[in-house]
Amino acid sequence: MRAEVAIMRCSIFPASVVSVLACAIALLAPSAAFAQSANCAKPFPVGLGDTPFANLSTFTEQLSQSTSGFGESMIYKTGWFAFTPDVTAQYIIGVCGANDDSKLALAAACPLAPDSLWDVLGFNDDACAFAGGSGLWASKLYPGNAGRSLDAQLVAGHTYLIAVGGYGASTQPVAGSLSIDFVPPPLDACAAATVGVIGANSMAMNTTAPALTVECGGVSYDISKTNYLRFTAPYTGEFIANSCAQNIDTVMAVLTACGDGTTSLICNDDTCGGGSSVRFSAISGQELFIAVGLYSPNSIVPAVLSIAIEEVAPPLDPCTSIVSIGVGSNVIALESALPSLVVGTNPPITIYKVNYTSFTAPQAGVYTVSNCANADFDSWLLLATQCNSGAAVTAIDDDGCGVIGGPSELQFFSEAGATMIIGIGAWSELAVLAPATNLTVAFVAPPADPCAAKNVINGVVGSNTVRMSIAYRALNLAGHCDLGPSGNDAIACARLIRFTAAVDGVHSVGNCADTDPAGNGRVDARLAVLTDCGDPASVLVCDDDGCTAGAAPYTAHLVFTAIAGRTYYIAAGGFDESVTGPLHVVIEQPAPPTNPADLNQDGVISGADLAILLGNWQGTTIGDINRDGLVNGPDLAILLNNWT
Structure with a gap:
């Protein structure tokens, strides 16, 4: 019955010489293990999967290349296999679990003689043992194996010769199972990232995850089989991640972008035995990737790795003890343990250890706030509508007191009775804040009347210079004119250009020629045309970004139909109060008939x-x-x- 089944199996496979020989041996073999040929010219054919074998003591040795350089090694009592792949690919070939200390090699052709150095594609001694596998120092070929790495693809239809033998002349004939399989495709370890939380995390380790290169303390590491925890900080603070619970030699890094070692914030090898531990800071809601892998590519990958994420200390809430300040000098206590704040500028700015105060304006007008009295404090100042919210920040300053690396000064406009948040923090994460600082608030000037004779700009056909000042209130066009999807419908710090048309027809108004080489939005203008000075209800037309269609430098342009002899008021200002100008508003009239x-x-x-x-x-x-x-x-x- 066995012979009938074997004959039937042989009949459905391609009738190559090698496959026919394999089937014939399968029909005649008395046991599960075969003594393959001692002659490379007549190798024992094998395919994918496991093939039992048993070398004989009469088999001779073969001299083989053993490294990618000039190394050589003798394989004793050598038996020969032939493998003809059906698919061009990389393969894993091994005898893990063999009965004794083995050596293994693969080449595209037979050696000239047993004592002639064999030019091989791959050679290994002991890879199974180094990987912690079963077997007495058994061997395995795969991409990256020690010795001569089998990195090349084996070409479909080409027959390759495999030599299996013992470590030394006294080693008993090697017996076991020759295993051949495809190298699995690399895993997208980022797509398979485990969600990390405060506490213990069981991270399934994928054996096909690619390595990650990072630099730790000036030393470049290739973290083997790198898997990832995706960790979103529940609050702003410091955290520790470690793999100390298992006795596994790991390397760990914290990245801002998954799979990109150049974004590493910190990395570690061997803090707790072979385990790793990293301490890092994160902003509330910030997504970070904790990369964990093996120090050695030959180590056995555990099915699951335990990663603990701990709080360094409970975070302090910076908004629970906001101090109110007023016009004049205010001494405020500083706390270094408060969290940082990321302000959404381009690029984003991090202000460290931000302490918050509140200020209610006693009258409308322009104010300054500064800590210029503390010359040795390299500070940031910020103005916001809400505590501890980067999105609520309306203005920031660094070194506004005139000293590089020194204190700051910020100017702002407020209506009477309006309350705003003023924050002060450090430029450097490493800075240790003084116990206290002096915040001085000063009233500078009342609001400017844009329609007053001294403030209104007399417009002319051609270029009109508009100098920006936060003393001018915003012109709120909400409900009267739509300035588009970005921001609100107000023109910040609106100045008014009085223009009397000399001719009938369509007039053009814009600051399209303004440039912004520094990219700080200084000419991000908004425009409107009014029939009555300062009255948003009299608006005829308005625009934001009409020159550039929403791209930098965000200049504005509009057209309107004027009647000769009639006076119009062109409101020119910024997208917000950070627009410093000056703006150069060009008015063009139609050619006279x-x-x-x-x-x-x-x-x-x-x-x-x-x-x-x-x-x-x-x-x-x-x-x-x-x-x-x-x-x-x-x-x-x-x-x-x-x-x-």
Whole structure:
């Protein structure tokens, strides 16, 4: 019955010489293990999967290359296999679990002689043992194996020779199972990242995860089989992640971008025995990736790795003890344990250890707040509508007191009775805050009236310079004109240009020629045309980013139809109070209509025009000023009445 089944199996496979030989041996073999050929010219054919084998003591040795350089090694009592892949790919070939200390090699052709150095594609001694596998120092070939790494793809249809033998002359004949399999495709370890939380995390370790290269303390590490925990900070604070619970030699790093070793914030090897531990800071809601893998590519990958994430200390809430300050000098206590704040500028700015105060303006106008008295405090100041929210920050300053690496000063506008949050923090994460600092608030000027004669800008056709000042209130067009999807419908720090049209027709207004080489939004303008000074209800048209369609430098442009002799008010300001200008608002008017009596179009009605008319008297074209089809007395009368 066994022979019948074997014959049936042989009949359904391709009839290559190697496969026929394999089937014939399978029919005749008395046991599960086979003594493959001692001759490379007549190798024992094998395929994917496991093939039992048992070498004989009569098998001879073979000298083989053993490293990628000039190393060589003798394989004793060598048995030979032939493997013809059906698919071009990388393969794993091993005898893990063999009965004794083995060596293993693969080549595309037979050696010239047993004592001639064999040019091989792969050689290994002891990879199974180094990986902690079963077997007495058994061997395995795979991409990256020690010795001569089997990195090349084996080509479909080509027969490769495999030599299996003992470590030394006294080693008993090797027996076991030769295993051949495809190298699994690399895993997208980022897509398979485990969600990490405060506490213990069981991270399934994928054996096909690629390595990650990071730099730790000036030393470059290739973290083998790198898997990831995706950790979202529940609050702003410091955290510790470690793999100390298991006796496994790991390397760990914290990344801002999964799979990108160049974004490593910190990394570690061997803090707790072979385990790793990293301490890192994170902003509330920030997503970080904790990369964990093996120090050695030859180590056995555990099915699960336990990663603990701990709080360094319970976070302090920076908003529970906000101190109110007023106009004048205010001494405020500083706390270094408060969290940092990321402000959404471009690029984002981190202000460290931010302490918050509140200020209620006693009157409308322009104020300054500074800590200029603390010359040795390299600080940031911020103004916000809400505590501990980067999105609520409306203004920031660094070194505004005039000293690089020193204190800061911030100017702002407030309506009477309005309360705002003022924060002060450190420029450096390493800074240790002094016990206290002095915040001085000063009233600078009342609000400026944009319609006052001294403040209104007399507009002209051409370029009009608009100097920005936070003393001017925003012009709120909400409900009257839509400034688009970005921001609100207000023109910040709005200045007014009074313009009287000289001609009827479509006029153009814009600051399209303004540039912003520093990329700080200084000319991010908004424009509107009003019929009444400062009255948003009289708006005719408005625009934001009309020159650039929402791209930098965010300049504005609009058109409106004017009536000659009528006065209009062009409101020019910023997207917000950070727009410093100056803006150069260009007004263009339509060309004035030509006088039909100016027959030569030289701008004056003179004898030259009269000569043209008389030269075409009783004609039907040039000189027919009234367009009645004939050059005659009525045309002459029109010309003389317009004489200049």
